[in-house]
Amino acid sequence: MLTITPSHRPFHTDVTVPGDKSISHRSIMFGALAEGDTRITGFLKSADCLSTMSCFRALGIDIEETEDEILVHGKGLHGLQAPSVTLDAGNSGTTTRLMAGILSAQTFPSTLTGDASIQKRPMGRVITPLTAMGADITSAAGNDCAPLKISGGKLHGIDWTSPVASAQVKSCILLAALCSGTEASVTEPSLSRDHTERMLNAFGVPVSTVLHPDGSATARIAADGVLRSPGAIDVPGDISSAAYFLAAALLVPGSEILVRNVGINPTRAGILTVLRRMGVEIIEENRDDSLEPKADLRVRYQRPEHPERDPHGDFVIGGDIIPALIDELPMIAVLCTQLPGRSIIRDAAELKVKESDRIAVMTENLKKMGADITATDDGFVIHGPTPLYGAEIDPHLDHRIAMSLAVAALGAEGDTVIRDHECVNISYPEFFDELFRLT
Numbered sequence: 001m002l003t004i005t006p007s008h009r010p011f012h013t014d015v016t017v018p019g020d021k022s023i024s025h026r027s028i029m030f031g032a033l034a035e036g037d038t039r040i041t042g043f044l045k046s047a048d049c050l051s052t053m054s055c056f057r058a059l060g061i062d063i064e065e066t067e068d069e070i071l072v073h074g075k076g077l078h079g080l081q082a083p084s085v086t087l088d089a090g091n092s093g094t095t096t097r098l099m100a101g102i103l104s105a106q107t108f109p110s111t112l113t114g115d116a117s118i119q120k121r122p123m124g125r126v127i128t129p130l131t132a133m134g135a136d137i138t139s140a141a142g143n144d145c146a147p148l149k150i151s152g153g154k155l156h157g158i159d160w161t162s163p164v165a166s167a168q169v170k171s172c173i174l175l176a177a178l179c180s181g182t183e184a185s186v187t188e189p190s191l192s193r194d195h196t197e198r199m200l201n202a203f204g205v206p207v208s209t210v211l212h213p214d215g216s217a218t219a220r221i222a223a224d225g226v227l228r229s230p231g232a233i234d235v236p237g238d239i240s241s242a243a244y245f246l247a248a249a250l251l252v253p254g255s256e257i258l259v260r261n262v263g264i265n266p267t268r269a270g271i272l273t274v275l276r277r278m279g280v281e282i283i284e285e286n287r288d289d290s291l292e293p294k295a296d297l298r299v300r301y302q303r304p305e306h307p308e309r310d311p312h313g314d315f316v317i318g319g320d321i322i323p324a325l326i327d328e329l330p331m332i333a334v335l336c337t338q339l340p341g342r343s344i345i346r347d348a349a350e351l352k353v354k355e356s357d358r359i360a361v362m363t364e365n366l367k368k369m370g371a372d373i374t375a376t377d378d379g380f381v382i383h384g385p386t387p388l389y390g391a392e393i394d395p396h397l398d399h400r401i402a403m404s405l406a407v408a409a410l411g412a413e414g415d416t417v418i419r420d421h422e423c424v425n426i427s428y429p430e431f432f433d434e435l436f437r438l439t
Contacts, residue, residue: 026199058085091114093121100112114146130172271332341383355398
């Protein structure tokens, strides 16, 4: 357990957050499948990303590590070797789903598993399209969850319509097509994060994206693409990690923070849009619109009195923006407890199938802290502003729940105790060190 005492003084500081988790995963994957060596700087050495690295080492890829960079010696699309062990994705849904696509197109069998949480998370959303492409992939327990038994083999192209906007599903299909040398497309109800498409193009494989009038989006990969390393990848700071410190500045009166080198990819940075709709001023400094756009983000303490409201007088977060901030919704829910009036978060049923049921777990814990919050089938209804109070928090081993409520504790009255706080190692091992530096 870890005790957090509320901050009784403002902080004025800058923070450099760890590298983006999604891009770190993909940098290892693409580097391994490319021709040539890839040097990666800014790589996030969290448990999830290290699981991806471990899987590719088991597949015969030589990966060198120093304090400042990762060097991946790529073997090309057909250079992976049959693993002698079961591949362990740990707690990483990204590793599991993207690896499923890569492994389905190999010439050897493999088994892919993960921890107890992964073995409960839905994998049918990738098993179904991969099977439609000709893959021999089954759930060992027969429940559409890991462990996954994959025979490997030549796949054919597909035009897949996904019922959910999921970058993991989209990336799985695109990578399966890439490794099989075939064309494929994925249409999703709204545009999910596009890190895979950006990286494919940077490695020389054409991917096009078409936005349709109804808000849906189609990504298409060309046949017979070859990944060629661009030589280097610089991973920007993770906006999901930055979100906690931006929120902290908004919860502790008189504070100001500058979060440096944050990735602000528009398919990922929905939290910035929501904060601005709340009335928060976010200043972008040193913007760099390269492969993955990034900037330093400055936020000063402010209590928004006039957030944007719908015709019913509610502050509503929903629709197409949800895929761009799904991981930040627990932190956004905390901020909504301090907004005047009613806030509604909807269209976010995906929260139920993360590391925990984040709708239920956030509701349970914020109620302990005094929030007026009600769970719905696809989000929350929150009335504010309400003062928060210290409580004993059970994050259900979910890193984003633990970090969000730790930040909430900074602005609460009384101490907060967080159980199983080590779960933050999944994405941000240094989180509590940085948080305590603020106080």
